[in-house]
Amino acid sequence: MKKIFYIISAFLLFAVACEPNNTTDETPVVGATSLTYAVESIADHEAVIVKPEDLEEGAPVVIVLAEDLELRPLYSPVEETPNVNFKAAEHCLIGRYALCVIATSSNDDLAFLTDAKALFPGTSKFYLLSYRNGLSYTAAMQMPDAFAAYGCVSGAIDVNTYKTNNFTKPVSFVHVHATGNAVCKWNGVQNKTVSVPLCVGAIVAVNECVTFKETDLLPREGKGRVSCTHYLGSESGCDVKLYSVEGTNGGWCDEEFEVYNQIWNFFKTH
Amino acid sequence: MKKIIMTLFAVLAFCLVSSAATTKSETIVDQGLTRSYYIYLPDNLPADAPLVFILHGYGGSASSYINNSSLSFKELAEEYKVALCYPQATTDPKPNTGWNVYYPWQIDKMKVDDCEFICALAKHLQAKYNLSEKNVFLTGMSNGGEMCYLMAYRKPKEFAAIASMAGLTLTEMAKRHNYTEPIAFMEVHGTGDKTSRWEGDPTNQYGWGAYLAVPVAVGAIAAANKCMYEETTVLPQIKNRVTLRRYYGAPSGKEVLFYEVRNGGHNWATDSFDSCRTIMEFFKKNMVK
Numbered sequence: 001m002k003k004i005f006y007i008i009s010a011f012l013l014f015a016v017a018c019e020p021n022n023t024t025d026e027t028p029v030v031g032a033t034s035l036t037y038a039v040e041s042i043a044d045h046e047a048v049i050v051k052p053e054d055l056e057e058g059a060p061v062v063i064v065l066a067e068d069l070e071l072r073p074l075y076s077p078v079e080e081t082p083n084v085n086f087k088a089a090e091h092c093l094i095g096r097y098a099l100c101v102i103a104t105s106s107n108d109d110l111a112f113l114t115d116a117k118a119l120f121p122g123t124s125k126f127y128l129l130s131y132r133n134g135l136s137y138t139a140a141m142q143m144p145d146a147f148a149a150y151g152c153v154s155g156a157i158d159v160n161t162y163k164t165n166n167f168t169k170p171v172s173f174v175h176v177h178a179t180g181n182a183v184c185k186w187n188g189v190q191n192k193t194v195s196v197p198l199c200v201g202a203i204v205a206v207n208e209c210v211t212f213k214e215t216d217l218l219p220r221e222g223k224g225r226v227s228c229t230h231y232l233g234s235e236s237g238c239d240v241k242l243y244s245v246e247g248t249n250g251g252w253c254d255e256e257f258e259v260y261n262q263i264w265n266f267f268k269t270h
Numbered sequence: 271m272k273k274i275i276m277t278l279f280a281v282l283a284f285c286l287v288s289s290a291a292t293t294k295s296e297t298i299v300d301q302g303l304t305r306s307y308y309i310y311l312p313d314n315l316p317a318d319a320p321l322v323f324i325l326h327g328y329g330g331s332a333s334s335y336i337n338n339s340s341l342s343f344k345e346l347a348e349e350y351k352v353a354l355c356y357p358q359a360t361t362d363p364k365p366n367t368g369w370n371v372y373y374p375w376q377i378d379k380m381k382v383d384d385c386e387f388i389c390a391l392a393k394h395l396q397a398k399y400n401l402s403e404k405n406v407f408l409t410g411m412s413n414g415g416e417m418c419y420l421m422a423y424r425k426p427k428e429f430a431a432i433a434s435m436a437g438l439t440l441t442e443m444a445k446r447h448n449y450t451e452p453i454a455f456m457e458v459h460g461t462g463d464k465t466s467r468w469e470g471d472p473t474n475q476y477g478w479g480a481y482l483a484v485p486v487a488v489g490a491i492a493a494a495n496k497c498m499y500e501e502t503t504v505l506p507q508i509k510n511r512v513t514l515r516r517y518y519g520a521p522s523g524k525e526v527l528f529y530e531v532r533n534g535g536h537n538w539a540t541d542s543f544d545s546c547r548t549i550m551e552f553f554k555k556n557m558v559k
Contacts, residue, residue: 159498163521188499188519195500198517201489210441211470211483231486233472 035089040119042102043112049119050089051098060097060125062267063116063147064088065104065135088252091260095268098123106133106158110142117146127267130155132184132250136173137161137199144169149270151175151263154250156184156193157202167206170238174266175200176259180248200231200242207234217257223247226257241266291348293336300390301382303360307391308336310354311399312347320352320405320430321395322553323388325359325414329366332356341538342546350550353401357391359384359413371416372442374479384417385424392428404430404558409549411435411538412466415457416443422455422491423447430454431556433549436536438466439487441480449494452522454556458545459484460510460534485528492517492526510534510542527552 038049051059092099100116117126129151130136136150137157142165149172156177177196179186188195194202210233217226224246231240243262245253253259292311297304324343326335335341336356347354362368363379370380392406408429410417415437422432423443431454461468467476470483482490498519505512511532518525529548531539539545 162496162498187501190499190519194498195517197489197500198492198497202493204486205490205493208444209486210444210472210480212486 035092042119043115045102045104045108045112045116047100047102047116049098049100050092052093052096055092055096055098058122058124060095060127060268061117061120061123062097062099062127062129062264063113064099064101064129064131065133066101066131067103067105067133087254088260091264094261095264097264104133104135106135108135110135110139113139113143113146127151127270129153129263131252134158134161134193134199137203138165140171140173140203141165141167144171147171149173149267151267152177152199153252153259153263154178154181154184156188156196157199159191159194162194162202167202170207170234170236171203172238172240172266172270173200173203174241174243174263176243176245176253176263178245178247178249178253178256180246181250182248183250186244196244197242200240204231204240207231207236207238207240209234209238209240217243220256223256226253228262291344298391298394300387303382305358305360305387305391306332307355307357308332309395309399310336310344310347310356312344312351312353315351315353315399317400318402320350320407320553320557321355321392321401322347322352322407322409322550323355323357323392325357325369325388325408325410325417326367327410327412327414328368330359330413331367332358340540342544343550346546346550350554352407352550352553353395353399355391355395357388368413369410369417371413371420372440372446372479374474374477377442385421388417388421389425389428407431407433407553407556409433409435410437412437412536415466416440418455419443419487420447422453423449426451426453430558431456431553433552434458435538435545436460436463436466438478438481438484439490440478441472441482444482444490449491452495452520452524453491454524454526454552455488455491455495456527456529456549456552457484457488458529458531458539458548460531460536460539462533463536465536488526488528495520495522495524495526497524497526505543508542510539512539512543524556 034053035050036053040047125148127149128136128139128147131153133155134157136152138161140150151174153176184193186196209231212229212231215228226245229242245256291313294309297306359367359369360382363375369384370376370382395401396403406429415434418432418434418437419439433456435458468484471481474480497517501516503514513530515528531542
């Protein structure tokens, strides 16, 4: 009886972790059920490191640059059991990677990223994701060799940064953006942010991608269309994915599709 | 009395002739070859008038273009006060009349440099007809459109604006050249074009040589210009739906206009919108003062 209970529990865990509308082959690692949290200071930047408690040394690290540190309100260092109700963090369990969320502002000098990487000795694969800002684009311009792949969710290149910086080397990049984002607008914001297709297009151009494929993801009930344009065919092998999400979600767009899986699947192929 | 009447007739005849637009078939020697072209000079063309080159497609001819009634460039030239030049391509190794844009059978076999030829012709016409040195524009269809991309790579300073119709960026162009200067550029392309495919042909499946997907090719120019913003407009529908994507906000002010003709074929898309006038308006907007 006990055995049957364990089998059913394992199956349920598996089922819960596999999201509906999932186009990926991700499977959770049963057994790793809790996350560890640590607060660090990286060159005056506050950072929270989240990882599965049994994560092997040298596992990949995703660094997230966020202006408003989303993990912070959900986590209190004084509590013994931090709140793990943060889907991006939970995905570490599935992807088997460490997440390092760093509080930043859009004008930051990105030199601190070197210090951030130094916190993870033995790690060979680092990925950079900017959330609600375009710092990953800045990093792709200024330090194209520092990360295995780059990503951006609901952010775009800062206009002034674009005026003074250039993309010089191919990089692999994934961008997720809602077409109705009212703050960081799809078509750009005068004197603030560059249009999302033009941000992506700039990397497609430097990568010398030659073609693209468009795929519609299975829609979630009551949610808008999510489509993925995959630019590929470059000699460097660097590709670019743009997920356009119908709607006004200015955040992770995780209600519309399984965004963490999609981003991670992109990252892990690089 | 008879002499006066004859003189008046002669004056009248002269006036009639001088008030009509002039189409001339001329030649120029360039790179050791005698190259032919038509020049169309509208009535009362002012000094320093702009010069617009119109390039035919692969296997085509300048004469078929200047006599093509579905293209309204001659009427528009009168209205916009520009000179038109229809150059003739040479015969390539296939052998077909075509501009040298690095098609597989042209590479290393076709010696003529058509970019240099067009630039030499521009200088020749500017001197001969007192045309503008700053306001030189280029448009072309298909193989002529490919020349538009090649010119944008190689001779961006020679043109105030370039408009490609159903043109492509061959990967060979992208391998050999980089965009070095911002350029005002326009592309009109049908998503249903079976000759110059919207989605590109990265493996040369269709024989024209490998080429970039059209949105990628246009995006490369927008990126080189550092355009920052986008504006999307759906034009009033006549036949196929036409969507204009305007990329603007570049430090140079050079814009890129991208007309997507939904299900449109390999043509000037004149059945879906007034593409010739749109090109002329684009050129007018990019006129250098």
